[in-house]
Amino acid sequence: MAPQRFHEQFEQIQRTMPDVPLAMGPDDSGEFIYEKGYILVRDGEDARVVEETVRAHFTAEPDLVQDHVRRASPQSNRSGITRIQVGDPGEGDRSGDRTVAHALRALRETEGRAGRRLVSRNHLVAIAGGVNSCPGDEPVPALLKRGINPAAAEGVHDPDTAVGVLVIDTGLMNDYRSFPLLAHTEGDAQVKECDDDGILQEYVGHGTFIAGLVAAVAPNTDITVRNSLNDAGALLESEFGEKLFEAVDAGGWPDILSLSAGTSNGRTDALLGVEAFMQELRGRRTLLVAAAGNNGSATPFWPAAYADVPDYQDVVLSVGALREDGEFGACFSNHGGWVKVYAPGERLTSALTGFDEPVPYVYQHSTYDACRYGFGYSCTCQSPRHTGVLSEQGRSVKPDQVMFEGLAHWSGTSFATPLVAGMIAAHMTAQQERDPRVARYKMLAANSGFAEVRGAHVPALRPSTWRPAPVVPPAPRS
Template sequence: MAPQRFHEQFDQIQRSMPDVPLALGPDDAAEFIYEKGVVLARDEDAGLVEDNVRTHFTAATGLSADQIRRAGPETNRSGITRIQVGDPSHGDMNADRAVAHALRALREPEGRAGHRMISRNHVVSIAVNSCPGDEPVPAPLTQGTNPAPAEGGHTADSAVGVLVIDNGLTHDHAAVPLLAHVRGDVHETETDGRGNLLQYIGHGTFIAGLVAAVAPNTDVTVRSTLNDAGAILESEFGERLFDAVDRDGWPDVISLSAGTSNGRTDGLLGVAAFMEELRQQRTLLVAAAGNNASATPFWPAAYASLPEYQDVVLSVGALRGDGEFGACFSNHGPWVNAYAPGERLTSALTGFDAPVPYEYQHSTYDACRYGFSYVCTCQAPRHTGVLSENGTSAKPDQVMFEGFAHWSGTSFATPVVAGMVAAHMTAHKETDPRAARKQLLEANSEFAEVRGTHVPALRPATWRPVPVVQRAVPVVQRSARA
């Protein structure tokens, strides 16, 4: 059975949000996930949106006039209101006519060109890709991490503060020497009823290990802003980002390995207030470009392309194992600032309490999902997943993790670059992370090829290339014409 990666991820995310009806979008293609029957509006526009839907579109929404109402808190720090515009039980996961109708109808208000009225309530996630490159593979402890730990130690009074916005830490992470100074939130539940590690558990631990390896003189804090499936609604995301910086203070660097596309070029309505506050701080946001193999802007990373955020955000794509070309799954485009190794990196997944089993959720493909000729994470290592083979007699593959893992994704290229910014700050006694961003990119003389374009490549000195195997392409014999 051929894997249907995006639909499998949709099912996984839906299980993590059992009380939130979700749909795939836009209506004619599966590019993002959003909440059915609901739109987002700025607080100051909420009344106008309600009145317009109630007056003009009641028949199309499937609701009576009094059912069209605000579905969330009256106000919050993000300045966003959820408004119910349709019956979420109507239709299936492939469409929401009421939301689409409201989006078409409520565009820029008269006399306010460029003012965005409403948005879908997107799911922000670490899990949006059609290639099964985000499931880990066991790695022997004797092999060490890749990138290997850089020279230098941790000095509390000069350490660079790095806040990782993710899904938390494994309970035994401190057993890994590399993570001795890492603090933060621990997963509430790590295994299922049979003792198998849940998908994406260890994602935040793995990221913390990469930051600490590239930049030993860092104080890394991991916050479980996302749920254990690595997802959150856009309406909640901005508020949770505010919560994280309120709790820990604005750090030097934020490493964020999550996002969503939305078909727009002006960002996410749900994080607009946070991004505006970020502009007023000195913090640098290093954000993953996403794993859709697409040039469509992926937010918040794509804020790096907006003039007012060019010094505030550093967007990161992934290079394949040899570091010479883009990974098959990596998003790309002019909104991506730089690329870093992001395929088959090695870091800590758990501590050393005991080996823990893991059952693969997604099957590999027979060939690269995107038509690349090298043997990519779509194909190898080969495994059979429970979601891909659901309803068949195929038995999913199970492995044991004893601490370290190989893992792939722009999720992991991102903390590599966050670590490089932090290491630059330490080496050059630079206290301004945004200045360090500029200096790092200007001093870089290395490039890679991504989709026929030469792009800046940031490769840590301690990173070891992973040999790339080219898939044999059959030669078709053609007879010469007479």
């Protein structure tokens, strides 16, 4: 059974994507979300083989409809992926799609003969999500007078030597230029910041917050933010590869690509939808710094888990999150050998919105009495306390509302990732190193310490201007 917060966020995403029937997988476990009625396959010969195999299998299954098996998207797209319809997307419920499962089983023998993966579900890619399909928590207002954390590093912006950092995320908030550190940031605007009642929508500002963290750690950067994940921070895998290509085409391949989005897929191989993009990335000089996800799980989260694939170990750096003291792993952070470095990711402080005029926000998720991952420190599952709309549906409980006036505290591997991207960019400036992949190894060798994550000692990066906080036991709930 999927966890409570997964169900809450599933409903929210389904409302923002009403024309895309979604299901939980596999079998309501809450490991990922996928599109009902469709599978993904590479264009060309693979698509033909898949269609023929599935049709033959469905003929032997009288309760399945052979006529549903048809291609549902053009064969000519840069990501090289075709959606094939295998069933009625309107049938069934959120707990799973039987026709998609049948189609995947039908291909197992064919995949075995081919010696490679041919087909997959069409997964939902979300901002550092997976089980939670969201960051580690929701943002909390922060006092301007307390400043940001990490604090702004010393340095100046030099347009001739600035390191190019591309953030693929949600768009920039309308007042982001009121935050001085983002003076050299460009990119796409957030399409819709508030709902019809003037309330800040969930997860808008995510990309702005990330850009602020990069700028704080690495002043000599040219940051570009693309709003590829503008719809509640989520889109289908079949569109993800195309969006990645569009983002780099708009301004060229950057030195560093900071990506705080992905999904698990129930497997130890990658996403078909990003295969073409990753192959092109490998031939470029760009370094992909990618969030490991907030599932509290060792299950690989893609594309971050490419960091453990031999052909991509120099191309991708996966980043997990440390708790507020910087000594141990955050409760929500994914972990395992495929996560190559950890950085602070709990209650960081950066720019959100409300610099020009305060903006209200209503919490969507309630905090818990105890950590939902079983940890005993005062984690973001429990603190600060608030009551949320999605958690209290059907009950006469008023959700908590707050006002944002510029800065926010926010947690997640989403935010540990730009710290690492920024540290690599800062190293490039300090050492006059132009190759970000070389800089990554040199910077890790020179700056990384260690932290303890679920009993293992792992490499950890801590920006010099980051201020750790003591971790205290949670206060009892009254």
